[in-house]
Amino acid sequence: MKHLLKISDLTETEFTNLMSLTQKLKTENKKGVDHKLLNGKTLGMIFAKSSTRTRVSFEVGMHQLGGYSLFLSSADIQLGRGETIYDTANVLSRYLDAIMIRTFKQSDVEELASCGTIPVINGLTDEHHPCQALADLFTIYEQKGCLTGVKLAYVGDGNNVAHSLAEACAIAGVNFSVATPKGYECDAEIIDRAEQRARKNGSRIMVTTDPQEAVANADVVYTDTWVSMGQEDEKKERVGVFMPYQVNKKLFSQAKPDAVFLHCLPAYRGLEMTEDIIDAPFSVVFDQAENRLHAQKAVMVRLMSAQ
Ligand code: CP
Ligand code: NVA
Numbered sequence: 001m002k003h004l005l006k007i008s009d010l011t012e013t014e015f016t017n018l019m020s021l022t023q024k025l026k027t028e029n030k031k032g033v034d035h036k037l038l039n040g041k042t043l044g045m046i047f048a049k050s051s052t053r054t055r056v057s058f059e060v061g062m063h064q065l066g067g068y069s070l071f072l073s074s075a076d077i078q079l080g081r082g083e084t085i086y087d088t089a090n091v092l093s094r095y096l097d098a099i100m101i102r103t104f105k106q107s108d109v110e111e112l113a114s115c116g117t118i119p120v121i122n123g124l125t126d127e128h129h130p131c132q133a134l135a136d137l138f139t140i141y142e143q144k145g146c147l148t149g150v151k152l153a154y155v156g157d158g159n160n161v162a163h164s165l166a167e168a169c170a171i172a173g174v175n176f177s178v179a180t181p182k183g184y185e186c187d188a189e190i191i192d193r194a195e196q197r198a199r200k201n202g203s204r205i206m207v208t209t210d211p212q213e214a215v216a217n218a219d220v221v222y223t224d225t226w227v228s229m230g231q232e233d234e235k236k237e238r239v240g241v242f243m244p245y246q247v248n249k250k251l252f253s254q255a256k257p258d259a260v261f262l263h264c265l266p267a268y269r270g271l272e273m274t275e276d277i278i279d280a281p282f283s284v285v286f287d288q289a290e291n292r293l294h295a296q297k298a299v300m301v302r303l304m305s306a307q
Pocket of ligand 2: 124159160161224225227228229264265266
């Protein structure tokens with residue numbers, strides 16, 4: 001494992017190892033065990049979009065591992081004024097031990113990784129959100145005690161979060177059903193590849209426009225904002241299109257009686273889900289947010305230390 005650019009780059013073994021290491025680091029963290037596995041290492045964090053969870057969990061995670069992190073807003077560094085990714089990657093490779101980047105184009109993250117000499121972690125692009133999916137699958141494992149055979153229903157926009165979830169479910173043997181409105185489907189190539197991989201790992205990817213069908217008998221119901229960063233101008237139109245995809249009591253009642261609710265956050269109550277869903281006892285969104293910290297620490301240890 002050289003980088004974390006998208007979930008589908010991981011092998012099944014790498015994925016399983018990341019889950020185990022996440023568990024170990026979380027348990028140690030709760031017991032107050034010091035694990036300074038990245039003593040003296042520095043992570044640069046480039047942000048071209050806003051963030052609460054990603055920024056704070058990477059920064060705190062690096063601190064807990066004994067390293068240092070550097071917040072680099074793309075509005076402040078020369079990249080935002082037209083310096084090339086090639087030059088940025090080569091310069092930063094001389095100072096840092098790894099780069100986390102949140103930006104628009106997946107191809108920019110891939111270029112940063114191929115031009116530099118240090119590991120690159122994708123902290124969200126328009127297409128993928130791999131760190132989120134690792135934390136999500138770990139949360140499902142905690143809640144359900146296993147991953148194989150679990151059914152995860154994703155309802156809403158076929159966006160970055162949905163793509164990374166599809167890829168992670170395919171690796172983990174989780175059945176993934178996704179309901180999106182027409183015109184807002186997941187990328188067909190990502191879904192095709194995930195389907196093939198899921199089949200090898202004994203699970204299924206199911207695509208529909210019917211939220212009831214997707215949620216039927218699900219163990220986990222997941223949604224995300226209808227308006228991702230960069231789509232603010234489309235808000236009015238999107239809210240109209242997505243309203244039938246709102247996760248509310250009626251839709252949630254189609255899932256298994258012990259189903260849990262997940263959301264990557266930030267959430268917009270009254271839009272993609274009602275307040276009585278996100279604030280219900282079966283909502284584990286804050287465990288899920290916490291798990292970003294533990295999962296990303298596992299990623300950093302794998303990429304930045306000899307272990
Ligand atoms: N879920 C997530 O990535 O949150 P932030 O945008 O706050 O980082
Ligand atoms: N799909 C959302 C996820 C935010 C964490 C976005 O891209 O804005």
